[in-house]
Amino acid sequence: MDLISSLSVAISLGMDCFAVCVAAGTAVRESRGVVIGKMALLFGLFQGGMTILGWMAGTSVSSWIEPVDHWIAAGLLGFVGIRMIQEGLLDDDDAAINFYSTSVLLILAVATSIDAFAVGLSFSVLAEPVLVPSLAIGVASVLMSGAGFAVGDRFGGIIGSRAEICGGLVLMVIGARVLMEGLAA
Numbered sequence: 481m482d483l484i485s486s487l488s489v490a491i492s493l494g495m496d497c498f499a500v501c502v503a504a505g506t507a508v509r510e511s512r513g514v515v516i517g518k519m520a521l522l523f524g525l526f527q528g529g530m531t532i533l534g535w536m537a538g539t540s541v542s543s544w545i546e547p548v549d550h551w552i553a554a555g556l557l558g559f560v561g562i563r564m565i566q567e568g569l570l571d572d573d574d575a576a577i578n579f580y581s582t583s584v585l586l587i588l589a590v591a592t593s594i595d596a597f598a599v600g601l602s603f604s605v606l607a608e609p610v611l612v613p614s615l616a617i618g619v620a621s622v623l624m625s626g627a628g629f630a631v632g633d634r635f636g637g638i639i640g641s642r643a644e645i646c647g648g649l650v651l652m653v654i655g656a657r658v659l660m661e662g663l664a665a
Contacts (some may be wrong), residue, residue: 497624500612500628502629511580516625523625524621530593531596531618534597534602537644546653554658
């Protein structure tokens with residue numbers, strides 16, 4: 481996977497973190513630095529870690545699925561992209577989330593990183609290395625969490641769902657590109 485695609489995937493996966501942190505930025509008024517620090521750290525660790533776990537899971541079965549790897553990778557990226565778009569179109573009540581609770585933040589970190597597991601799985605079936613992309617995904621998630629929190633503080637809930645929609649569209653385009661390259665080979 482080239483650098484542009486890796487960065488696009490990292491930013492796309494970071495969109496979930498961005499959207500959740502926009503909601504947190506609108507809701508959190510006390511201990512803001514502690515909350516955003518915990519969120520950014522947990523989101524970055526889980527996004528990068530789940531990418532590696534997905535890759536490890538996929539490498540154990542990659543020899544069986546090599547003939548259809550491009551279909552699987554495109555399907556996973558398309559599925560994640562569609563899911564992100566659906567989540568962006570849903571109107572959730574984020575005000576009920578207790579962003580001060582570490583257990584809630586862990587649940588959010590796991591929930592936002594499930595897509596990263598699927599992307600890691602697609603990396604493995606494409607025989608792509610995972611270290612640099614997983615680091616990029618983790619760093620992008622940390623940075624986008626901080627940016628999302630700041631945007632939420634300034635602009636409320638205006639941009640949150642649009643970020644997930646854009647991220648979903650980017651993943652779908654990358655999935656289509658992987659499929660076209662696989663079919664052309």
